[in-house]
Amino acid sequence: MKQLSARIISHQQVFAGLERPAARSTSGSWLMWLKCPGIAGEAVPGQFVMVRCGAESVLPRPFSLHRVNDNGDIALLYAVWEGGKGTGWLSRRQAGDKIELFGPLGNGFSVFPASRHLLLVAGGMGIAPLRFLADVAVRQKKAVTLLMGALSAGHLLPDASPPQELLTDGIPPFNLDIIKVTEDGSAGFKGLATDLIVNHIDRVDQVFACGPVGMYRTMAALSESFPKLKSAQVSLEMRMACGLGTCYGCTIKTKRGLAQVCRDGPVFDLQDVDWEALRPV
């Protein structure tokens, strides 16, 4: 873990906001690239960083690593909560500004060396850590099928192609298949990313997912018919204070006992978590 200050290389809004009567709304999602070799050099997909969000915020905010490149740059993809003090402050930073952060933290996704084909299931902002995983897996010459689900076309990652450096270093052909799914049908398939899991599950060696708790509940129900899903690795979001396993603010109950999302996670096996008992953030 490194604690450091990093310069913003670029920062722009990439998704529109979300109005959701049943959940807290967001006013948009932003992509921030940071010059951060100290963290880039250590990070693995699924890990996160804690970002200090200005003098008004007493707690740092946890964000998963969205991308990491060979130049020591890291990217964060984050939603700005409606009325969110920390994410609101962060969204007003500009290229050239410096922000303070520490990480990488937590345990990332575990891709088995023998796995040849991975299924990635992203629900909304859940694309954030999965993009980094897709980049690394493609580089390891694994086939990746990415089910990228969102509310509508405006909430899908606009550029989900492999990193630019891969196009020039002789690794292709890539085997990255991105399948878009939107709830309103404005892009790709109409429905939820989880609707398409059954079409791919037989062909893949491992499943990784990130999305809302409802998505994990659906996957847990599906796993009764498709046992391969039981060991799907899923990333959890939880309110945190320390990010280091010291405050016990993010404890959840798992079938293996109590676990701290920051230190023992944020990646858990689908079958280890009691999804009905878990309250969404």
Add this chain to the structure above:
Amino acid sequence: MNLAVQIAPEHKSGLLLSNPVMTASGTFGYGTEYPHLFDIQKLGAIVCKGTTYQPREGNPQPRLMETASGVLNSIGLQNIGVKALVREKAPIWAGWRVPVIVNIAGETIDEYARIARELNGVAGVSAIEVNISCPNVSEGGAEFGVDPKTAARVTAAVKASTSLPLIVKLTPNTGDIVKVALAVAEAGADAVSLINTLKGMAIDSRTRRPVIGNRTGGLSGPAIKPVALFMVYEVAGAVTIPVIGCGGITGGSDAVEFIMAGASAVQIGTASFNNPRAPFDILRGIERFMENHGVNDLAELIGAARG
């Protein structure tokens, strides 16, 4: 420059800290989470997570909520229990230079005494800090620390069960914290630390429910600093034992203010979340203040604002 401070002068072996900066219970785990990150041996002392007799699972989520300049928390004393602490953590601490103080919490006076007995003679444990902000389960659920008589009974029971220096951590959720401080000093406390968190609440207007799973939480952070500072000032004017100041200390100048109010040492809690290096930065800040103001001995600053 002398930053060393004795925080248990009445105790036969005392508790001499190399400097006045301690971590606050519940914000620094067992200290074992950090050695690979920072040189924790440089701290004055580490106060570990609140420890009960049996392991505890803690409270339902959500346990945390940021508020204006503060944090509400209701962790519910999730901890491994005193026996596991003695077995798994103390042997690690025994190899450290920095003293480790075990914070204890009970639901009955007898539980406090039993935890204290488990810690007797354990290598690696330098003192006990008694959290009296727990509900007194056998007597109606009011916090032990609210009433001077009950607070004194807890203190006396722990004192009779331990040979270690004894710090009592006071709650601000009481009518007269000075009376409680005097009562625990009389009952044998070697020092008092204050303040614990202030009881508070947040409501989610969308769900029409309290945000915190346990309904209420303890407020910490810069929001409570003026309250804590005044209570430290009041208590330090009343008791003769050392006072340890705690509540919203975020920078070196905050720590200096608590010391000037009469604190012999300070505890750093919520500030460590935003900045894991906070205790170290605050220690450096105190040193810099002393350098800049020609202060050679920390003792010159203790209570300097009184008078």
